[in-house]
Amino acid sequence: MTQQQRLNRVLELVSERGSVSIAEIGDALGVSTATVRRDLNTLAEQRLVTRTHGGATALGSGYELPLQYKTARQAEAKVAIARAVAGLVQPGDSVGLNGGTTTSEVARELGRSERLRSRGDAPGVTIVTNALNIAYELSVREHVKIVVTGGVPRRQSYELVGPLVGAALREFSIDTAVLGVDGLSAGFGATTMHEGEAEASREIAAVARRVVIAADATKLGRSTFARICPLSRIDVLVTDQPVSAELAAELAGSSVEIVVAPRS
CATH class of the missing domain: 1.10.10.10 (Winged helix-like DNA-binding domain superfamily/Winged helix DNA-binding domain)
Structure with missing residues (x-):
C-alpha cells in the first residue's frame, strides 16, 4: 500500500x-x-x-473529504457509470457537468469517445461546467468545446460556486445535465454536502432539458445537508447496482428511469 x-x-x-x-x-x-x-x-x-x-x-x-482523496473510492463503479452516462449523449449535444469524482469520470469518458468526435466544423460535444478540474482535463480534447461558468472555487471540490455560476448558466440551454451527488433519497431527492455546490448544481439542472443523476450504490437511500432537487426534477438515475424496492417504487412514482451500468 x-x-x-x-x-x-x-x-x-x-x-x-x-x-x-x-x-x-x-x-x-x-x-x-x-x-x-x-x-x-x-x-x-x-x-x-x-x-x-x-x-x-x-x-x-x-x-467532507477533499476531491483528491475521493478518487480511489468506488472506482470501478464510477467508471461503469461513466460509460453508461456517455452512452446517453449524442454527437453535437451540450452537457452540463457539476464537480465530483463520478462526473470527472463521465468527462473523461466523453473526452475519449470516438462516437462523439467532431463531424466537420461543429464540436462533437459541448461541455458546460463549474468544475475547474473537468475543464482543465478536457481542454486538450479537440472535439470537445468547453464552457466554464464564473464563480469562486472551493478547495475541497474544485467547483466554482456563488451567484456568478447562475448568471452565466442562465444564458444557455443545455441538452443534458449530469449531476454527481452525495445522496439520493425519496424524502429529500438529490443532495450534497455543501449549500454552495447544491445551488450551482440546481442552476445547471434549471437550464437542462434532461437531468441525469450519476450515483454509485453507496449514495442511494441517504441524504446529506443541502438539497439539489426533488425526485420529480430527475429524468434518469444511472447507478452500478440494482436499486432497493422501496426507492425503486419512489423513483417510478416520479417517472425517473433507472439505468444500472454493467461492469466490465
Whole structure:
C-alpha cells in the first residue's frame, strides 16, 4: 500500500467514524504505529484532520473529504457509470457537468469517445461546467468545446460556486445535465454536502432539458445537508447496482428511469 493509498484510507476512517485511534488505524491498515503517526501528522499539517494524543478526529460534523482523496473510492463503479452516462449523449449535444469524482469520470469518458468526435466544423460535444478540474482535463480534447461558468472555487471540490455560476448558466440551454451527488433519497431527492455546490448544481439542472443523476450504490437511500432537487426534477438515475424496492417504487412514482451500468 502506497502512502497516498494509506492517507485515503485514514481519511475514510475519520469520515466514517468521526474519531479514530492510532491502534484502530494500525489494525485496519496493517501498518506500524510509527507509520500511522507519520500519516496522521501529514494529514494534520494539511489541515485535513485534527490530531489528538491517541489518534485523530474529523474537523467538524459536516466533514467532507477533499476531491483528491475521493478518487480511489468506488472506482470501478464510477467508471461503469461513466460509460453508461456517455452512452446517453449524442454527437453535437451540450452537457452540463457539476464537480465530483463520478462526473470527472463521465468527462473523461466523453473526452475519449470516438462516437462523439467532431463531424466537420461543429464540436462533437459541448461541455458546460463549474468544475475547474473537468475543464482543465478536457481542454486538450479537440472535439470537445468547453464552457466554464464564473464563480469562486472551493478547495475541497474544485467547483466554482456563488451567484456568478447562475448568471452565466442562465444564458444557455443545455441538452443534458449530469449531476454527481452525495445522496439520493425519496424524502429529500438529490443532495450534497455543501449549500454552495447544491445551488450551482440546481442552476445547471434549471437550464437542462434532461437531468441525469450519476450515483454509485453507496449514495442511494441517504441524504446529506443541502438539497439539489426533488425526485420529480430527475429524468434518469444511472447507478452500478440494482436499486432497493422501496426507492425503486419512489423513483417510478416520479417517472425517473433507472439505468444500472454493467461492469466490465
